[in-house]
Amino acid sequence: MFSQIYYVVRSRSDGRYLTAHPETASKGSNSPSFLLLFNEDFEALSYLNTHGADVADRFGVESVPGSQLKNLLKRWGFAGVGIIRDPLLPNIEFFSLD
Numbered sequence: 001m002f003s004q005i006y007y008v009v010r011s012r013s014d015g016r017y018l019t020a021h022p023e024t025a026s027k028g029s030n031s032p033s034f035l036l037l038f039n040e041d042f043e044a045l046s047y048l049n050t051h052g053a054d055v056a057d058r059f060g061v062e063s064v065p066g067s068q069l070k071n072l073l074k075r076w077g078f079a080g081v082g083i084i085r086d087p088l089l090p091n092i093e094f095f096s097l098d
Contacts, residue, residue, distance in 0.1 A: 004066045006083075007038040009048060009059050018059070020082045022094060032079030034094055035072070037064075038087065047087035073097055 009018035019033040038044040041061050048056040064072060069081065080096040 004039075006064050006066060006069070007041045007044045007061050008035065008064055009038075009044050010062050012058055012060050017076065019078070020092060020094075022082075033077075034080050034082040035076070035078045036092070037069075037081050037083045039083070043084060043087045047084060047090060050088055051090070070097075 010016065011018075018036045020036055021031045021033055023031045038047065038061075041063070044061040045056075048059055048061075052059075072078075073081070074097075078097070080094060082092045082094045085091040085093055
């Protein structure tokens with residue numbers, strides 16, 4: 001995992017990363033956020049075009065070396081990562097930082 005390059009989606013306006021909140025119990029609760037990772041840049045673009053075509057132009061795709069993931073997760077306070085296995089469905093595998 002740490003020797004691979006991953007791709008993330010990031011907002012061009014405020015620099016925030018695209019995340020998932022799988023444990024949202026109620027509105028207003030601070031559920032843990034998971035950074036969404038893609039194995040290829042075209043998968044990230046496909047995800048954007050499929051699930052957010054009307055806002056896709058507001059986001060960019062960036063590469064992140066696996067060796068920098070742990071520091072990025074800690075700096076932004078993410079609980080872990082969600083690796084997109086199929087960008088069209090989407091099929092996501094969640095991994096905790098623990």
